[in-house]
């Protein structure tokens with residue numbers, strides 16, 4: 001067996017299952033699960049309709065590059081959303097079967113394992129980045145994102161000798177778990193480093209459409225590149241997804257967009273990996289990217305939940321409204337594992353210990369002392385859960 005498999009960490013939800021295994025929460029309180037970031041608003045009907053209409057396409061193998069129609073719908077969305085003037089659907093966009101597989105596969109394409117390879121990863125982080133790096137033969141280089149540094153990856157902390165080994169940098173903006181959005185200055189710094197050291201940037205923008213003020217959507221990586229006058233999105237690939245935007249995690253639909261030369265290599269890799277999205281799903285995806293009304297409505301639902309639940313949780317935990325995404329990243333008054341375990345045992349509410357999303361470096365895990373609370377359930381359930389958390393917090 002591939003020995004690198006032994007370097008993979010247990011997935012956070014497996015660790016959570018073990019943590020809660022001995023609990024017997026009060027049966028009269030219905031379980032409210034706020035641990036996993038799975039959207040639970042209804043999938044819009046337009047996706048069902050487009051999928052159903054396209055079912056005859058099951059008779060054919062889909063192309064890895066996807067249909068022209070889907071790539072055009074994504075390119076048009078990118079141009080509308082980010083005010084871009086040039087996104088070539090033929091060379092700068094590839095549909096993917098959910099951004100997770102693409103984030104994983106991307107490292108396998110980018111990393112040159114014939115020389116020492118480092119991959120920069122925010123800490124805490126979406127777990128795929130680490131597994132992708134390890135199985136690509138690279139060593140993760142974690143950069144802590146804490147309240148003290150404003151949840152910014154301090155790229156200035158890496159010395160030139162280390163940069164020389166860095167081949168790939170994952171950024172996550174809006175960030176999971178803290179919801180922070182990278183600024184144009186941070187992008188400028190990162191692009192300058194990429195130009196100097198030659199690494200590729202994978203920009204995970206899975207939460208780009210979950211934000212709270214319609215007037216200020218989060219800055220995207222391609223948008224930052226365009227604003228900074230970079231032609232062709234050099235060394236940058238952005239990862240988008242319909243899972244959270246359109247409440248369709250089961251569709252397994254996303255895209256990669258950016259540097260055409262990098263995407264050309266990625267397409268080669270993907271042809272062999274065999275991850276082409278079924279044509280019926282592609283048709284449903286094209287319909288989803290062309291519609292914004294359901295996305296605005298989705299944001300309205302999240303905003304209502306955050307408006308109500310945040311002040312209640314704040315009665316007992318230090319937290320604040322995120323800039324974007326659907327998580328509260330909250331400091332716990334006791335150890336985060338104990339907090340999650342006892343909250344479940346006493347109140348039947350599940351949240352995720354922050355340390356499960358982080359790695360210990362220099363003796364510290366930047367997720368320690370936090371829980372991640374995903375406001376994905378219905379408004380009534382989220383309110384109920386917030387009240388139970390407040391009551392539990394007061395009992396500590």
Ligand SMILES: Cc1ncc(COP(=O)(O)O)c(C=O)c1O
Nearest residue numbers: 037098099100126176206241243
């Ligand atoms: C930060 C981040 N990136 C990517 C993904 C993957 O999403 P999908 O594969 O559904 O597009 C997730 C899923 O929760 C996530 O939290």
